[in-house]
Every structure is written in C-alpha cells, then in structure tokens.
Amino acid sequence: MRDHLEELVGARVESVRDLGSSHAWTLHRATLGDGREVFVKALPDGHSSGVFEAEVAGLRWLADAGPAAPVAQVVAADERMLVLPWLPSEPPSADAAERFGRALVHLHADSPGAFGAPWDGYIADLPLDDTLDDRPWPRWYAERRLEPFLRRAARHLGPSDIRLFEQVIDVIEDLAGPPEPSARLHGDLWSGNVQWTGGAAMLIDPAAHGGHRETDLAMLALFGCPHLDRILAAYNESFPLSDGWRERVPLHQLHPLLVHVTLFGDSYRAPAVEAARTALTLR
Known part of the structure; x- marks a missing residue:
C-alpha cells in the first residue's frame, strides 16, 4: 500500500496509520514527506470496482458548483485508492x-x-x-x-x-x-x-x-x-x-x-x- 500511495501522490510517505475498514476498503491516515497529511481509502490487491471512480466523479462534479461548494478536494485517485486531504475534526458550532x-x-x-x-x-x-x-x-x-x-x-x-x-x-x-x-x-x-x-x-x-x-x-x-x-x-x-x-x-x-x-x-x-x-x- 505504501508503494502504491507514493506512486499515486508523487511524494515519499513518512508514516501510515491504519484507521480500520468500511465495506470492502480500508482507511488510513498518512503523512507525506512534503509535510502534507492525507486520508486514504484503499481496496485490497486484486480487488477493483467502480466505487472510487464514482466517488471522485461525484466530488469533482459537486466542486463544479464553484469555490463556495463545501466539498473535499481530491488529492489523487485510481481504481484501488482514493486520497483526500486530512481534515482535522472539531466540534460543530x-x-x-x-x-x-x-x-x-x-x-x-x-x-x-x-x-x-x-x-x-x-x-x-x-x-x-x-x-x-x-x-x-x-x-x-x-x-x-x-x-x-x-x-x-x-x-x-x-x-x-x-x-x-x-x-x-x-x-x-x-x-x-x-x-x-x-x-x-x-x-x-x-x-x-x-x-x-x-x-x-x-x-x-x-x-x-x-x-x-x-x-x-x-x-x-x-x-x-x-x-x-x-x-x-x-x-x-x-x-x-x-x-x-x-x-x-x-x-x-x-x-x-x-x-x-x-x-x-x-x-x-x-x-x-x-x-x-x-x-x-x-x-
């Protein structure tokens, strides 16, 4: 997974923390060598589906509504991995x-x-x-x-x-x-x-x-x-x-x-x- 992530984002991966799983994919928090933190969804080797393609298409299509659209950016993606910025949680006000x-x-x-x-x-x-x-x-x-x-x-x-x-x-x-x-x-x-x-x-x-x-x-x-x-x-x-x-x-x-x-x-x-x-x- 680390090699795949490095290839996808074009940066060294300093660390990966596993966050569990959801449906068929696993969830991770990664720190990149350039200082960025990212959220990663990954499918196991040999497993592919259209789920991530649909999610990427949907995020980008929602973002087409303009800069005020409250939508997470896509950092990188392919059929087996989706990478988003890490969004630190805070209590809603x-x-x-x-x-x-x-x-x-x-x-x-x-x-x-x-x-x-x-x-x-x-x-x-x-x-x-x-x-x-x-x-x-x-x-x-x-x-x-x-x-x-x-x-x-x-x-x-x-x-x-x-x-x-x-x-x-x-x-x-x-x-x-x-x-x-x-x-x-x-x-x-x-x-x-x-x-x-x-x-x-x-x-x-x-x-x-x-x-x-x-x-x-x-x-x-x-x-x-x-x-x-x-x-x-x-x-x-x-x-x-x-x-x-x-x-x-x-x-x-x-x-x-x-x-x-x-x-x-x-x-x-x-x-x-x-x-x-x-x-x-x-x-």
Missing part, C-alpha cells in the same frame, strides 16, 4: 451550521439540468442507476431509487411491507409536492459524511447526482445532525423550500432506509415501513 446551510444552497441552486449523473453511481458499495433522465423527479425517484432497492431489500420485508412500498410508488406523483428542477445533490448526506473542520463543514463520501433538493435535507435529519435547526433555517432563508417540505421528509428518506435494510437487514425494517406509511398520508 451554531455559526458553522449556518454557514453550512448557506453552502448547501450554493450546491442545490446550481441545477445540472437532469436527474441522475453521467457516471455509474454507488451508495456504500451498492450500485445506483444514475441514468440521466429529464422526466419529472417523482417517476425518476420511483424507477431509479425505490423500485431497485425494494427488490434488494425484499428478503427482509414481509408481503404486506412490500405492498405498502408499491402503493407509494403507484401514487408518488400525488406525494411529491410541487415540481422542482434537478439540484446538485451530495446524495448520501447523513451526519457521518459531514466533516466539521476549520469553522465550517466539508462534505465527503458522496453518492452525488442530480436529484430533489429536499432529499439531502431529509437525509441530514434521518440519523440526526448537530445544529440541524440552524442549518435548515439558514438554508430556508436563502433558498425557501416549498410548502409541505417537512411533511415530505419520510418520502425522501425511503430510499436511504431501503439501502440500510439491504445492507443491515431486519434492524431497519420497522423505520422503513413506518416512513412508507407516513408518506402515504400526504395524499
């Missing part, structure tokens, strides 16, 4: 949360013009169908996110659970609220992918694509995010959300919950089913 809310507006307001993305997507190590589509968001969400992951999660769901999700898919146009243009989304915006550093928040580990901006905000709420009320207030002040957005949060959480059912099984079944029931009350 209310001021940083407000800045983050406004920075999300900067991303979301830069519409890519279609839903999906021009690369093969992943969330964790699961493939996403990011085929570009200029149809309205509800049908895209149903066909590219809910239906595929309902099939993946089905072994952990009962027949009545599956029928409930199918009901949501059947009437999704009635649940989705006013039409919205596509927004430049992080796509996996749970609090663990928000790195608080340098008085601000930086985004890592995206499943980036053109989607509905309420999806990112609903994901922030799914597992809790520090100062979420300040983030949302700053966001809504700069880029007001459509009426009823709070009631639509469970609809936007259905996909990440199905992802979690797929990855982790029965422990996420109940919240996924409850979100589907709640989403149906929007009719």
Whole structure:
C-alpha cells in the first residue's frame, strides 16, 4: 500500500496509520514527506470496482458548483485508492451550521439540468442507476431509487411491507409536492459524511447526482445532525423550500432506509415501513 500511495501522490510517505475498514476498503491516515497529511481509502490487491471512480466523479462534479461548494478536494485517485486531504475534526458550532446551510444552497441552486449523473453511481458499495433522465423527479425517484432497492431489500420485508412500498410508488406523483428542477445533490448526506473542520463543514463520501433538493435535507435529519435547526433555517432563508417540505421528509428518506435494510437487514425494517406509511398520508 505504501508503494502504491507514493506512486499515486508523487511524494515519499513518512508514516501510515491504519484507521480500520468500511465495506470492502480500508482507511488510513498518512503523512507525506512534503509535510502534507492525507486520508486514504484503499481496496485490497486484486480487488477493483467502480466505487472510487464514482466517488471522485461525484466530488469533482459537486466542486463544479464553484469555490463556495463545501466539498473535499481530491488529492489523487485510481481504481484501488482514493486520497483526500486530512481534515482535522472539531466540534460543530451554531455559526458553522449556518454557514453550512448557506453552502448547501450554493450546491442545490446550481441545477445540472437532469436527474441522475453521467457516471455509474454507488451508495456504500451498492450500485445506483444514475441514468440521466429529464422526466419529472417523482417517476425518476420511483424507477431509479425505490423500485431497485425494494427488490434488494425484499428478503427482509414481509408481503404486506412490500405492498405498502408499491402503493407509494403507484401514487408518488400525488406525494411529491410541487415540481422542482434537478439540484446538485451530495446524495448520501447523513451526519457521518459531514466533516466539521476549520469553522465550517466539508462534505465527503458522496453518492452525488442530480436529484430533489429536499432529499439531502431529509437525509441530514434521518440519523440526526448537530445544529440541524440552524442549518435548515439558514438554508430556508436563502433558498425557501416549498410548502409541505417537512411533511415530505419520510418520502425522501425511503430510499436511504431501503439501502440500510439491504445492507443491515431486519434492524431497519420497522423505520422503513413506518416512513412508507407516513408518506402515504400526504395524499
């Protein structure tokens, strides 16, 4: 790994500290001979996939929104290794949360013009169908996110659970609220992918694509995010959300919950089913 990292970054590696693993890859903190510290994700020898290519494409695509985009830079990458700057953690502050809310507006307001993305997507190590589509968001969400992951999660769901999700898919146009243009989304915006550093928040580990901006905000709420009320207030002040957005949060959480059912099984079944029931009350 050290030889591979040196070749990739073009600098001597002074030290590498192992940080554990996530999915199929290992995590590391490295110090380079030029003084830089970097964060490294590495796949084992002989193991390759499109995960890192998708992550790099997503980070660079999010950064295309401009210098205010709160996105980690890519130091170097290939199919088996991804290198980012080391971002020292700090406690999140209310001021940083407000800045983050406004920075999300900067991303979301830069519409890519279609839903999906021009690369093969992943969330964790699961493939996403990011085929570009200029149809309205509800049908895209149903066909590219809910239906595929309902099939993946089905072994952990009962027949009545599956029928409930199918009901949501059947009437999704009635649940989705006013039409919205596509927004430049992080796509996996749970609090663990928000790195608080340098008085601000930086985004890592995206499943980036053109989607509905309420999806990112609903994901922030799914597992809790520090100062979420300040983030949302700053966001809504700069880029007001459509009426009823709070009631639509469970609809936007259905996909990440199905992802979690797929990855982790029965422990996420109940919240996924409850979100589907709640989403149906929007009719």
